[in-house]
Amino acid sequence: MAPFDPAAPAVPGANAPVLLDLTIDNITPNTIRINSQSANARLTYLMSRLVTHLHDFARETRLSTDEWMAAITFLIGCGQISNEVRNEFILLSDVLGLSLLVDNINHPKPPKGTEGSVLGPFHTHDAPVLPNGSTMTSDPAGEPMLAICTVTDTHGAPIEGVRIDIWETDSSGHYDVQHADREEPSERCVMVSDAQGRFWFQGLKPVSYPIPHDGPVGKLLQQLSRHCWRPAHVHFMFNKDGWDRLITALYLRGDPYETSDAVFGVKQSLVIDLDKVDKESAEKYRVKEGIWLLKHDFVLTTQEDTEKLRDKLATEALAKLGLRMKLVDHLPVPDLD
Amino acid sequence: MAPFDPAAPAVPGANAPVLLDLTIDNITPNTIRINSQSANARLTYLMSRLVTHLHDFARETRLSTDEWMAAITFLIGCGQISNEVRNEFILLSDVLGLSLLVDNINHPKPPKGTEGSVLGPFHTHDAPVLPNGSTMTSDPAGEPMLAICTVTDTHGAPIEGVRIDIWETDSSGHYDVQHADREEPSERCVMVSDAQGRFWFQGLKPVSYPIPHDGPVGKLLQQLSRHCWRPAHVHFMFNKDGWDRLITALYLRGDPYETSDAVFGVKQSLVIDLDKVDKESAEKYRVKEGIWLLKHDFVLTTQEDTEKLRDKLATEALAKLGLRMKLVDHLPVPDLD
Incomplete structure (x- = not known):
């Protein structure tokens, strides 16, 4: 074991509570006080709300020891099934609606901006950068699809040099990382928009698929009588300095x-209709006539506009909740002045 | 991957919500509705409160994507450092005050009953059953301590045949399982009370020690400017059919x-003073005169009395929270009648 860090105070500071005889009623304020000794106001606030909700949950449900232990076992299981290419906690966050909520909070869109969607646990950092027109799949069983897209600002002006991560499953409904014998990326690539804001590539018509259900999250969904399917979609992530990162998908x-x-x-x-590639397009894009065609125009918002909108919505929402807060580095902390 | 279980409905039931265009404001009721399709009313209630608290936490804090990802990484880390003899999630529950709260909710004590304390992550199931008078430590460096205890009911009548798990650290402040070269249990045993409700054994005068701080929980405590020490104590767990399991410790x-x-x-x-073994006791218990002496009388409550008290306190607390609930198998669910 690593040596104990003597920098941490051996005895709490003057404001620290006396931790004795803690009860159902006084454990929460005492835990919050002992957690409020750091100089980081944001951390203090996060911990205070976390502990309040955690304790309220136990009090409102009169959480049993067996249920508590089942939760501990569930969380351990989520950690242990996770690895470099599988993140069960992101999946858990996804099925509990938290991922969608956090994305909505952090990436509000003005009316014209393309809406976001969940990142999911299958994005990787090893996708190859491919030139426009490339094929990003090696699956011969899927139905080929040409995608022709543009990326513009909210005024319709093209944005050049945006890096676009694109990923989807193969025709069996599995991402490459779900195959134990994966040797290299497949059904994923990074494209870069050209001077006209265009990018185009050949992929597969996406298929609906079940999210990984052989782990704790799958068992939870089963207990909840929920299915574990996602509708057919292709993921897109747009990155360029000065622009709000857009994580989205087309369904x-x-x-x-x-x-x-x-x-x-x-x-x-984000729900779209596919078309078929006609003769003219087939010649222009050098693909087979009659394959599926996806056309979509994505609209990015600037980082500055998004930040302003996010701050405005945060301030309004917190006031509506009756919380007296101020934003520091765009994140709320209690306003004690 | 395991085949998808077709028992789960492919399309939600008639009461299921249409999950489209979910926003900061409507994600919570929709998640609760999709989670409310099972026949298990308790599970439905637990999930409903869990989702409400989780989403409220994100809304009140305007949780950032970076903070969300830090939490995911923290949870993965807790799962991955855990193993057969280390449970980082129990440790997390302990330092957040949840373990103490859950114990208090589940094991309320009448005035005469011995109070409970946290189980902690170091109880094992491989401790040997030792006869009264045995030595449960193999650490020559510690200060020997004779413990002479009784276990009675709330009227003072001895209880025979109670199995008592006892565990403590060695003189270096580590439990046996924290030593990588552990071959067999040490500083832990199971004793059984005799006809007079007595049990006695030789252990070590306990020492204060830091909880494991080389993992995510240790790093969290450091960020919170909290120390990670526990005062010197010996753990006790009492099990006998018909009696409420008592998990406690003496400090x-x-x-x-x-x-x-x-x-x-x-x-x-639970805070006690040690004494020294006098000549008479040394002869009687066949230990060295002058070593440390711990004497304590533990008082168990019946399962029935504890259940009644727990139900009473639950009903009162839920009414005070303004919740309209009924107890089913002693656990609250919404009273919809």
Whole structure:
């Protein structure tokens, strides 16, 4: 074991509570006080709300020792099934609606901006940067699809040099990382928008698929009588300095899971119809005539505009909750002045 | 991956919500509705409160994507450092005051009953059953201590045949399981009370020690400017059919961490003074004169009395919270009648 760090005070400071005879009623304020000794006001606030909610949950439910232990075992299981290419806690956050909520809080969109959707646990950092027109799949069984997209600002002006991460499953409904024998990335790539804001590539018509259900999260969904399917979609993530990172996805209209996505990601503005590639486009983009065609125009917002909108919405929401807060580095802390 | 279980409905039931365009404001009721399809009313209630608190936490703090990801990474870390003999999530529950709270909720004590304390993450199931008078330590460096105890009911009548798990650290402040080269249990045993409700054994005068601080929980405490010490104590767990399981510990008066236990376990009724073994006792118990002496009388309550008291306190507390609940199998669920 690492040596104990003597920098931490051996005895709490003058403001620290006397921790004796803690009860159902006094454990919460005492835990909050002992957690309030750091100089980091944001951390203090986060811990204070976390402990309050955690304790209130136990009090309102009269949480049993068996239920507490089941929760501990569940959390251990989530950690232990996770690895470099699987993150069960992101999946848990997804199925509890937290991921969608956090994305909505952090990436508010003005009316014209493309809406966000959940990142999910399958984005990787090893996708190859491919030139426009490339094929990003090696799956011969899937239905080929040409995607022709643009990325513009809210005034319609093209944005050049945006890095776009694109990823989807293969025709069996599995991401490359779900195959134990994965040797290199497949059904994923990074493209860069050209001077006209365009990017185009060949992928697969996406299919609906179950999220990983052989772990604790899958068992939870089963206990809740919830299915674990996601409607067919392709993920997109847009990155360029000065622009608010956009994490989103496009969903196919008519999918059986269109209105029951296990991770709450579908927004009507992101539901699209596919077309077929005509003769002219087939020649222009050097693909086979008659394959599926996805066309979409994405709209980014600037980092500055997003920050302003986020601050405005945060201030309004906190006031509505009756909380007296101020924003420090764009994040709320109690306003004690 | 395991085959998808077709027993789960592919499309939600008639009462299931349409999951589209979820926002900061409507994600919570929709998540609760999709989680409310099982026949298990208790599970439905637990999930409903869990989701409400989780989402309220994100809304009140305007949780940032970076903070969300830090939490995910923290939880993964807790799972991955855990193993058969280390449970970082129990430790997390301990330092957040949740373990103490859950114990208080589940094991209320009438005035005469011995109070409970935190189980902690170091109880094991491989401790040997030793006859009265045995030595449960193999550490030559510690200060020997004779413990002479009784276990009675609230009227003072001895209880025979109670199995008592006893565990403490060695003189270096480590439990046996914290030593990588552990081959067999040490500083732990199971005793059984005799016809007079007595049990006695030789252990070590306990020492204060830091809880494991080389993992995520230790780092959290450091960020919170909290120390990670526990005052010197010996753990006891009492099991006998018909009696409420008692998990407790005895703490040494005057320990520097007596009022700042990192896991909130100390209760004044559990703080004791040690004595020294006199000549008569030394002969009677066949130990060296002058070693430390711990004497304590533990009082168990019946399962029935505890259940009644727990139900009564639960009903009162829920009414005070303004919740309209009923108890089913002693656990609250919403009373919808």
